[in-house]
Amino acid sequence: MNPFIFGITGTSGSGKTTLITALLPWFRAQGLAVNVIKHSHHPLELEPPGKDSARFRAAGATEVMVASPYRYAIVRELAGEAEPTLAEQVARLRPADLTLVEGFRREDIPRIEVYRPAHGRAPYYPCDPSIVAVATDARLDTLLPCLPLDDTAQVGRFILAMRGRNHLDPLDPGAFPQAMDMAAA
Known part of the structure; x- marks a missing residue:
């Protein structure tokens, strides 16, 4: 099976990380293994400059693995190589039932937009066809399903419906009546 x-x-500041952090234990309670990929436009510094692993990279190592009995991390210097695609990044991960992605907005994957009108920033959903629903704390004028941002279970069920894990159709207004109530003006 291909990874979902x-x-x-x-x-920025809309609550994406907060939502993902809330969804992870909910998915785990459903018996699912979930990976997360976060894209950053900033240089990643995963260790202080004086640590051995940073010194190895500075000396020219292409990849440095730091391993312990509890976890490991691989830091790879791209050194002018093209940034790996989302598919290439997913392929590096252990297989999971679901991979949540924060970022990689140019990739063609279904998305939920976390949108809080009170932040004063324009939403993406009117112009981004990859957005299939909006998790929000407000009433919106859109045909997209609007999920209550503070209802982790409902957002999680929506994602599982998109995955085809259950029989709910995420685009059927009857499948998520509370979500559609929020969309009503």
Whole structure:
């Protein structure tokens, strides 16, 4: 089975990370293994400059693995190589039931936008066809399903419906009546 990849998008400070952090234990309680990929436009510094692993990279190592009995991390210097695609990044991960992605907005994957009108930033959903629903704390004038941002279970069920894990049709207004109530003006 191909991995199911689903995006969480929104402007900075909208609550994307908070939503993903809330969804992870909910998915785990459903018996699912979930990976997360976060894209950053900033240089990643995963260790202080004086640590051995940073010194190895500075000395020219292409990849450095730091391993312990509890976890490991691989830091790869791209050194002018093209940034790996989302598919290439997913392929590096252990297989999972679901991979949530924050970022990689140019990739063609279904997404929920976290949108809070009170933040004063324009939403993406009117112009981004990859957005299949909006998780929000407000009433919106859109035909997209609007999910209550504070209802982790409902957002999680929506994502599972998109994955085809249950019989709910995420685009059927009857499948998520509370979500559609929020969309009503």
